[in-house]
Amino acid sequence: MKSVLKIIVIMMSVFTASLAMPAHAQLSIDITKGNIDPTPIAIPDFMSTDSRGQQIGRDLAEVVRADLERSGLFRALDPNSFIEKQTNIDYAPTYADWRVIKAEALVSGRIVVESDSRMRVEFRLWDVFGGEQLSGLRLAATPDNWRRMAHKVSDAIYTQLTGETGYFDSRIVFIDESGPKTDRKKRLAIMDQDGANPQFLLTGPSTVITPRFSPNSQKITYMSYENIVPAIYLLEIETGRRELLGSFPGMTFAPRFSPDGNKMILTLAKAGNSDIYSMDLRSRSTTRLTTNPAIDVSASYAPDGKNIVFNSDRGGSPQIYTMNADGRNVKRISFGKGRYNAPVWSPRGDKIAFVKSTGGKFHIGVMNPDGSGERLLTESYLDEGPTWSPNGRVILFSRETRGRGGKNEIWSVDLTGTNLRRVPTPGSASDPAWSPLLP
Amino acid sequence: MRFGLPISLFAHGLFLAGGIFVFGRNIPVLDEGQVVAVEMLTLAEYTNVRAAVKRPKPKAPEPEIEPEEPMQLETPMETAEVESDVVEKRQDVAAEREPEPEPKPVKTAEAEISEPDKPKDETPKPPEKPVFDLDAFSDIVNRTRDAAPEKNQQVALQSEKNLYEYADIARTASGEGTGLSVSLLDKLQTEMMRCWRESRDAVDPETLVVQFRLRLLPDGYVETVELLGETGNGPFAAVARQRAAAAIKKCEPYDFLPEENYSGWKDMTLSFRPRA
Numbered sequence: 249m250k251s252v253l254k255i256i257v258i259m260m261s262v263f264t265a266s267l268a269m270p271a272h273a274q275l276s277i278d279i280t281k282g283n284i285d286p287t288p289i290a291i292p293d294f295m296s297t298d299s300r301g302q303q304i305g306r307d308l309a310e311v312v313r314a315d316l317e318r319s320g321l322f323r324a325l326d327p328n329s330f331i332e333k334q335t336n337i338d339y340a341p342t343y344a345d346w347r348v349i350k351a352e353a354l355v356s357g358r359i360v361v362e363s364d365s366r367m368r369v370e371f372r373l374w375d376v377f378g379g380e381q382l383s384g385l386r387l388a389a390t391p392d393n394w395r396r397m398a399h400k401v402s403d404a405i406y407t408q409l410t411g412e413t414g415y416f417d418s419r420i421v422f423i424d425e426s427g428p429k430t431d432r433k434k435r436l437a438i439m440d441q442d443g444a445n446p447q448f449l450l451t452g453p454s455t456v457i458t459p460r461f462s463p464n465s466q467k468i469t470y471m472s473y474e475n476i477v478p479a480i481y482l483l484e485i486e487t488g489r490r491e492l493l494g495s496f497p498g499m500t501f502a503p504r505f506s507p508d509g510n511k512m513i514l515t516l517a518k519a520g521n522s523d524i525y526s527m528d529l530r531s532r533s534t535t536r537l538t539t540n541p542a543i544d545v546s547a548s549y550a551p552d553g554k555n556i557v558f559n560s561d562r563g564g565s566p567q568i569y570t571m572n573a574d575g576r577n578v579k580r581i582s583f584g585k586g587r588y589n590a591p592v593w594s595p596r597g598d599k600i601a602f603v604k605s606t607g608g609k610f611h612i613g614v615m616n617p618d619g620s621g622e623r624l625l626t627e628s629y630l631d632e633g634p635t636w637s638p639n640g641r642v643i644l645f646s647r648e649t650r651g652r653g654g655k656n657e658i659w660s661v662d663l664t665g666t667n668l669r670r671v672p673t674p675g676s677a678s679d680p681a682w683s684p685l686l687p
Numbered sequence: 688m689r690f691g692l693p694i695s696l697f698a699h700g701l702f703l704a705g706g707i708f709v710f711g712r713n714i715p716v717l718d719e720g721q722v723v724a725v726e727m728l729t730l731a732e733y734t735n736v737r738a739a740v741k742r743p744k745p746k747a748p749e750p751e752i753e754p755e756e757p758m759q760l761e762t763p764m765e766t767a768e769v770e771s772d773v774v775e776k777r778q779d780v781a782a783e784r785e786p787e788p789e790p791k792p793v794k795t796a797e798a799e800i801s802e803p804d805k806p807k808d809e810t811p812k813p814p815e816k817p818v819f820d821l822d823a824f825s826d827i828v829n830r831t832r833d834a835a836p837e838k839n840q841q842v843a844l845q846s847e848k849n850l851y852e853y854a855d856i857a858r859t860a861s862g863e864g865t866g867l868s869v870s871l872l873d874k875l876q877t878e879m880m881r882c883w884r885e886s887r888d889a890v891d892p893e894t895l896v897v898q899f900r901l902r903l904l905p906d907g908y909v910e911t912v913e914l915l916g917e918t919g920n921g922p923f924a925a926v927a928r929q930r931a932a933a934a935i936k937k938c939e940p941y942d943f944l945p946e947e948n949y950s951g952w953k954d955m956t957l958s959f960r961p962r963a
Contacts, residue, residue, distance in 0.1 A: 275955035277876060280962050282885030282934075321888065352884070352933065377936040378929065411889055411922035598890060641888065663888075 286323040287409060289316060290351035292330055294359050294371070295337070301359040301367075304394045308369065311398035312355070315416045315442065316405065318660075319642075320667030325351055337372050346376045353382070353409060357401070367391040371401055373408055383408045395444060396686070403685070415637040416441060419683045420644065421449065421459045421468055421485075425656055425676040434678075436470060438485065441637075441682070443672035449483065458502040458633075459681045462509045463551075463595065468681065469493065469512065471502040480514075482529075494532075503527065506549050513537075513547040513556065524558055524575075537575035548592045549573070550617070557581075557591045557600050557617075568602060570617065581619030590633060593617070596640030599663070603632050603645075612645050612661060625665035629654075635682045644671065646678035874943055875952075883934035885961050886927045892961040895919045895927035899935060899957050905949050907940035915956065931959040 291313050294305030313324035332345040337356040346354050357371030372384040385404050387397050396417060403414025424437040424446075436456045439446035450456065459470040466485045471478050480493040480502055493503075496516060503514035512527045516534070522543045525534045538544045542562035549556055557570050568582040568591045582588045586606025593600055599614045604624065610631045611624040630648040637643070647659050656678035658671040671680075886892050898915040912935055917928055935957065944952045 274950075275952055276958070277872070277879070277955060278958045278960055279876060279879045279883055279934075280960050281880050282883035282930075282959075282961065283881055284885055287884060352937075375929065375933060377933040379936070382929070407922070409926065411886070411924075411926035596890065 286317075286321055287352050288323050288325055288350050289353045289355065289405075289409075290325045290330060290346055290349070290376075291316075291355045292327055292334065294357035294369070295335070296359040296361070298361055300391070301361045304361075304367070304391060305357070305359045308359070308394050308398040308401070309355075309357070311395060311442075312402045312405070315399060315402035318442065318669060319406065320662050320664075321406075321410060325349060337370065340379075340381070341374055341376075343374075343376050343379050346374075351376050353405075355401075355405060361391060365390050367394065367397075369394075369397045369401065371404075373405055395440070399440070399442075412641060413639045413685070415639045415642065415682075415685070417686050418638055419686065420658070420671070421461065421470075421681045421683070422646075422658060422673065422677045423457060423459070423679040424448065424674065425678060436483075437674075437677075439673070441671075446674050449485065449488075458679055460502050460504050461635075461681045461683045462505045463507050463684055464509050466683065466686075467505075467509070469502045469505070493527075493529075501546060504548050507551050507553045513549060515545045515547065524556070526573075537571070538578070539575075546590050550593045551595050551597045555593075555617070557593050559589055559591055568600065568615075568619070581615070581617070582622070583619065584622060592634055592636060594636050594640035595638060599640065601634040601636060601643050603634065612643060614643075614663065623665065625661045625663075626659070626668060631659075633679050635680050637682055638685050642667075644680040644682055646680060648678075871944060871948075875941070878938050878941075878943065879934060879957065882937040883959060884930045886923060886930060889923040889927070889961075891919075892923075895924055895961060897928050897931040897959045899931060899959075901935060901955050901957060903941055903944075903953050903955070905946055905953075907942035907944060909935065909939055909941075927959070927961075931957075934959070 291309050293302075293309045296302045296305045316322035317324050329349050330345075331348060332342050334341055334356050337358050341354055341356065352375075354374040354376055355371055356374065357369065360368040360370070362368060367389060369387045369389070370385070373382045374380070375382050383404060385401070387400055389397050399417035402416040406412065406414040406416065418441045419438055420441055421436065421438045423434045426433045426435075434455045434457060436449040436459060437446055438449050455473040457471050457473075459468045461468050468483050468485065470481055470483065472481055475495075477495045479495045482491040482493050483489070493512075496514070501515065503512035505512055506526070510529055512529060514525055514527060515522050516525050521541055522545055523536055523538045523540065524544045524547045525536050527534045537547075537556070538558075538560075540560065540562050542560050544558055544560045544562070547556050547558040554573055555570055556573055557568060559566055560569050561567070562569075563580060566587045566589055567580055568588045569578055569580050571578040581600075582602070584604070584606075586604050589603045589605070591600050591602045594614075598616070600617055601612065601614050604611045604613050609627050610629065612626040612631050612634050613622060613624040615622040625643070626645070626647075628647050629650040631645050632648075634643045634645045642660050642662050644658060644660050646656050648654055648656050655676040658673055658677050658680045659668065660671055661668045886895055889895060896916075896918045898917065900913045900915050902910040904910050912932065914928070914932075917924060919927065941952070
């Protein structure tokens, strides 16, 4: 009996081992390093049968090319190099013609203007080397909205080729600055993420600072100095409806939203001591989260809402700390030389962006939520106010140039630190806040 | 005298402590160097060259047959008279073998070629030793070459499978990397690196491993591609799979691999493993 059992066990072992063994191949090679150059992508003008559609097709393709180029992950090929001129997007392209010009992906699209108030955008994304369609999408909008359609096309391409959600169909609120440094006018403005369509959100000369976007709706909070005491407002961008949340003497930053948009986290100075509080937006009740005699400021929620990152000088110099959403389990996570400020948790949850000043220079940096993997992405005379793209891959910040005539500009940098670009603004601009993706 | 030992111990202790104090401070702290990962591999796995041994020099036959000596001791006393015959016969064998020239013709030839102008050795040579005639030898070689050119080519012996691989004969291939030398494997890896777009922008890219099995045609074009396995899931895994498949296609044709080693690369497994 025992020997029979033994034989069965041996047979099972052999069978299992034969299953576990990989399929036999004589040569086995590990490829551990690849190419990280931008992906060459061909985006011909979107075709159309009527002249208006053709104009929109040209403009739309141009915006898509610019969006993808600006991400740093793609290289849009020159349309003059294209060999094949497609006439119908419903047929597969001649892949060999696109391989010759080294395109790895091809976008072929068309515009169908159905009426003055309705336009259809259709496109297919082809994998040139795989020889197959990766995605196909049809969008409908008014012809005036072609720019948003272009951003939506860019998002779809970006998502399909990188695995990340896109960030092109989003907007940026910022502070438009005018006048000399000593008497600067600061007005709340908004524009597309690529700098197009800038417009003021508020009329009047009031000074406004630190706008913050709700992570899941088109609402912002900002701090206004309409009166002597700074006040916090909540503004619905689509309707222009404005609501006073309260006046808070001594406050220097607007509050930030919680991930669900129902709470805000803010710093209140009471009896000369700054501590972090959360405010329920429905009941307007506040809960104190820190009770330290040091200055605790710049709190930001993790995307899961369970943790908070903030800035405190309780260790002797401004450093970054994390704690649970209820204020317990406070941990210091920054230990490098210099002063750390303005930590912001990434919407992806894997990084915390911050401002670091050391050696007379300012840097925008990122670190893991446990403080490891600190990397400085920028260096300049003054970089401040980081804000994340909706997909947590790009950071916007304001940069001030040195000197009396120095002005503020908005810049973007990706997580690798290699794709640093200035975002075009009508004039001097600061305090950017990136919206979530538009609905 | 009573205090001699304690004083000696104290003095030694003091000396040692002083030494530690003086030299201990001067021990330089080594800089933390960058750790370079070194992968140990067996050369035979990656080359088509089997480990070879030097062919042993043919030994000159020994005149006396030593191992048979003990037999004499075991020879019964009754056959003692025959012993002389045995010894005589043995001597005959030895005498027959003795005049055989030492088998070093090649060495002689080398000496002749390298030192042609040297005065000939005046010492009389033993008459039985053959005189090497380079011209005659060259004629023989040329005739053989003309008559049977195939005999002039080095070929692997059929019978050598289980024998030593001598360094001076052609060897058959063995090992995992049959047919592909290290440089060709490097070339293949480099080409794949060029063709493969790494998912470095993904979350935890090191978890996105994709393994494909390829069967290639002799002209380097892909005959079949089979997905063996992948780790990770979600959109990043899908993109990693698509990029690996595109890399295989992009590198086509694999005509940089030598056709004579086709058996070595016609069937291969490629594992795309991004590093963190």
